[in-house]
Amino acid sequence: MYEFEYRRPASLAEALEALRAAPEGKPLAGGQTLLPTLKQRLASPSELIDLAGIDELRGIARDGDAVVIGAMARHAEVAASADVQATIPALAALAGDIGDRQVRNRGTLGGSIANNDPAADYPAACLALAATVRTNAREIAADDFFTGLFETALEEDELVTAVRFPAPAMAAYMKFKNPASRYAIVGVFVARTAGGVRLAVTGAGAGGVFRVPAMEAALTADFSPSAIEGITIPPDDLNSDIHASAEYRAHLVGVMARRAVAACG
Amino acid sequence: MPVTVSMTVNGKAVSGEVEPRTLLVQFLRDHLRLTGTHVGCDTSQCGACVVHVDDVSVKSCTMLAVQAEGARVTTIEGLAQGDSLHPMQEAFRENHGLQCGFCTPGMVMSAIELVRGRPDISEDEIRKGIDGNLCRCTGYHNIVKSIKAGAQAMNG
Numbered sequence: 001m002y003e004f005e006y007r008r009p010a011s012l013a014e015a016l017e018a019l020r021a022a023p024e025g026k027p028l029a030g031g032q033t034l035l036p037t038l039k040q041r042l043a044s045p046s047e048l049i050d051l052a053g054i055d056e057l058r059g060i061a062r063d064g065d066a067v068v069i070g071a072m073a074r075h076a077e078v079a080a081s082a083d084v085q086a087t088i089p090a091l092a093a094l095a096g097d098i099g100d101r102q103v104r105n106r107g108t109l110g111g112s113i114a115n116n117d118p119a120a121d122y123p124a125a126c127l128a129l130a131a132t133v134r135t136n137a138r139e140i141a142a143d144d145f146f147t148g149l150f151e152t153a154l155e156e157d158e159l160v161t162a163v164r165f166p167a168p169a170m171a172a173y174m175k176f177k178n179p180a181s182r183y184a185i186v187g188v189f190v191a192r193t194a195g196g197v198r199l200a201v202t203g204a205g206a207g208g209v210f211r212v213p214a215m216e217a218a219l220t221a222d223f224s225p226s227a228i229e230g231i232t233i234p235p236d237d238l239n240s241d242i243h244a245s246a247e248y249r250a251h252l253v254g255v256m257a258r259r260a261v262a263a264c265g
Numbered sequence: 266m267p268v269t270v271s272m273t274v275n276g277k278a279v280s281g282e283v284e285p286r287t288l289l290v291q292f293l294r295d296h297l298r299l300t301g302t303h304v305g306c307d308t309s310q311c312g313a314c315v316v317h318v319d320d321v322s323v324k325s326c327t328m329l330a331v332q333a334e335g336a337r338v339t340t341i342e343g344l345a346q347g348d349s350l351h352p353m354q355e356a357f358r359e360n361h362g363l364q365c366g367f368c369t370p371g372m373v374m375s376a377i378e379l380v381r382g383r384p385d386i387s388e389d390e391i392r393k394g395i396d397g398n399l400c401r402c403t404g405y406h407n408i409v410k411s412i413k414a415g416a417q418a419m420n421g
Contacts, residue, residue, distance in 0.1 A: 003286055006285035100312075105321045
């Protein structure tokens, strides 16, 4: 790792001030992606601003028929939360299957979505559940939040504070994971929401997480695995790497989508 | 610039001067000379470096020492009470849950958190629960057996 300074502010206001004062500074959430990145010297922030001491960013609470999860909620906390299990069991299950046990004990919701890794799990849940990302400055619909590979709508020095997930009528997440890294080779989150069926794919897209309108329309008309049997995804905009070719990923999107629909029972 | 970091390690208050980029595992091994915690892959995959921070298992190669400021850290050295091994350590010994022993400290630390309050944890749950710990010798069979026995002993 290159050298950096470290700060641990006690409030959101202090953290924002520290970020503004350090143009090359970076917020540190759970560190499960950032620290490995720093070890590889792929980034060289002048300062790390640790968000772990900020109580305002923690906590999980019900809000009507939605659940609001603080940005610094650890994956293990989300998985074990009675509120999340009761409101959106598919989301609790997703959180409980990220990485491994020790990664889940440190990694956070806010860190995951702000990083927007194309193979991360949470972006698929945010998009399919029509979640709202809350920041220190505004609210951003998930549809507008994830803008590309490792890119989000966040401005410089803007921090995610929480995410609001409205409860769907039913939802499920299915992922085909890389057995070594446990990242999604393809993951599909499907949800029957008030606004129709929403289906989001992670792991596959060259530009990150994406929705599949053709499948959503078919499932809104007939919510069954056979309704999307004939719908294929062109491999043109999909990732191809040593783990899976774009064509294989395209195939897996269909398989995981049908399994997710079937899992909704 | 070095900073002072203070924490409780295995029940003792410790502090040291570290650079902010010092990993928790480096602080434990190089500053405190607690070399029971191992570094295997250094990429947060193998789990040889697992310790407890405030009773929660973490990979100490993927946490900065300064992030553990004020925390209670337990390493493999902090488990035994004098000459008597922790029930999970004893279970690994009894069931021959190791061959070369390199992954063992991390395995034991992960296992203790995994089975806490779960005397009847199933084999499947154990296998899934230790997927953050790699062993290249045993084929895991005796490790799983050890953890099952340790779960009974710890919660008995």
